[in-house]
Amino acid sequence: MTETLEIKITKTSNSRLAQTDFENLPFGQIFTDHMFVADYADGEWKNLEIIPYGDILVSPAISSLHYGQSFFEGLKAYRHADGKISIFRPDKNAARFNKSADRLCMPALPEETFIQSIAALVDIDRDWIPSKPGYSLYLRPYMFATDRYLGVAPSKSYKYMVLACPVGAYFSKTLRVKIEDHYTRAAEGGMGYAKSSGNYGVSMYPARKAAEEGFDQLIWTDAKEHKYIEEMGAANAMFVLDGKLITPIAGDTILDGVTRNTVITLAKEWGYPVEERKVSVEEIMEGAKNGKLTDAFGAGTAATIASVGSISHNGEEYTLIDPKDREFSQRVLKTIDAIRYGNAPDTHGWNYIVG
Known part of the structure; x- marks a missing residue:
C-alpha cells in the first residue's frame, strides 16, 4: 500500500x-493560486508544502544560475464531463524526471512523491481547470540546484517545485516548419534526451532566425551530418x-516523449505499421x-x-494535404482527447484520477 505524503498546506x-479571464488564456502566463515546494538537503527530501503562488527568495550565488543544474517536466490535468479530475500518464513523466535528474547529477525524486505532490496541487486548485473542450491545466514540475557556491561541481541542495497554469491550445494554426541543417540542438553523448533547461536555451537563437523568415517551428537534424531528422522545437516529429x-x-539526442509513446x-x-528508426531528410x-x-x-504534451x-529545406518548400483530410493524425487526436477527457474507456489506465 502506498503511503500518503505529509504535505503542509497553506491556502491563499x-x-x-474570479479575476481570471478563462476566454483568454495565453499559454503558460496565468498561474493558479498555489504552488508546491520541497527541499533536498542532507540526503533527503523535506519541507513538503503547498503555499500561495508567488515569488521566492534565492541567493544570487545559487549554482543553477551559474552552471545550469536545472530541468523540468510538463503534463496536464483534465476535467471530465462527470466532474472527475484526471492527470494524464504521470508515471511516465515521473520516470523521465528521474532520468533527467540522473544525467544532471541531481537527486532522484521518488515516483510517489512526484505524483502525489502534483495531485495535491491539482486537488487544491481544481476550480482552475477549464471545462471547455481542448482546454486543460498545464503542470510544470521542476528542480534546480540551490548551493551558494561558485564552483563547477554538483550541488548538495536542491529545490523541487510544481506550478499550474490553465491553458488552451499551444499552437493555434497549422505549422510552417523549416528543417534546420546548420545549428544543433543536441549531439550524441550530450543531454538531448533530458528536459534540461539548457536544451531550450540553446535552441532560441535558431528559432528566432527561423521566425524572422516566417516559419513557426524548426525540425532539428543530427549534429554530425545534418542528414537525419531528430525532433521539432516543441514536440517529437512524426510522419506518415x-x-x-x-x-x-x-x-541520446531525442526526447522520449509521453505523447509520442501514446x-x-x-x-x-x-x-x-510503425517504424522507429533513423529518418532521413532526403526521404x-x-x-x-x-x-x-x-x-x-508534432507530438507533445503542450502541443x-x-x-x-x-516543410521547407534548402529553399524548397512543399505544402502537405489539409490537416482535416488526414486520416491518421485526426483519428489519433480524437482518440487521445476522448481518453483524457473521460469520453472513452481508459483501457490502459493512463488517467490518474485525483480525489
Whole structure:
C-alpha cells in the first residue's frame, strides 16, 4: 500500500480565480493560486508544502544560475464531463524526471512523491481547470540546484517545485516548419534526451532566425551530418510516409516523449505499421514532393498533435494535404482527447484520477 505524503498546506487568502479571464488564456502566463515546494538537503527530501503562488527568495550565488543544474517536466490535468479530475500518464513523466535528474547529477525524486505532490496541487486548485473542450491545466514540475557556491561541481541542495497554469491550445494554426541543417540542438553523448533547461536555451537563437523568415517551428537534424531528422522545437516529429507511421528513434539526442509513446501505442493497437528508426531528410522531402508523405505532425504534451502544413529545406518548400483530410493524425487526436477527457474507456489506465 502506498503511503500518503505529509504535505503542509497553506491556502491563499486572496484568490485570483474570479479575476481570471478563462476566454483568454495565453499559454503558460496565468498561474493558479498555489504552488508546491520541497527541499533536498542532507540526503533527503523535506519541507513538503503547498503555499500561495508567488515569488521566492534565492541567493544570487545559487549554482543553477551559474552552471545550469536545472530541468523540468510538463503534463496536464483534465476535467471530465462527470466532474472527475484526471492527470494524464504521470508515471511516465515521473520516470523521465528521474532520468533527467540522473544525467544532471541531481537527486532522484521518488515516483510517489512526484505524483502525489502534483495531485495535491491539482486537488487544491481544481476550480482552475477549464471545462471547455481542448482546454486543460498545464503542470510544470521542476528542480534546480540551490548551493551558494561558485564552483563547477554538483550541488548538495536542491529545490523541487510544481506550478499550474490553465491553458488552451499551444499552437493555434497549422505549422510552417523549416528543417534546420546548420545549428544543433543536441549531439550524441550530450543531454538531448533530458528536459534540461539548457536544451531550450540553446535552441532560441535558431528559432528566432527561423521566425524572422516566417516559419513557426524548426525540425532539428543530427549534429554530425545534418542528414537525419531528430525532433521539432516543441514536440517529437512524426510522419506518415507511404502508409507507415515513421518517427526518429529516441536516444541520446531525442526526447522520449509521453505523447509520442501514446501515439505509437495506439497505432500498433490499430494494426498500423510503425517504424522507429533513423529518418532521413532526403526521404521526407522526397515524400513531400511525390505525395507519399500524407501526414506530418508534432507530438507533445503542450502541443498534443500539432499539424505540419508545409516543410521547407534548402529553399524548397512543399505544402502537405489539409490537416482535416488526414486520416491518421485526426483519428489519433480524437482518440487521445476522448481518453483524457473521460469520453472513452481508459483501457490502459493512463488517467490518474485525483480525489
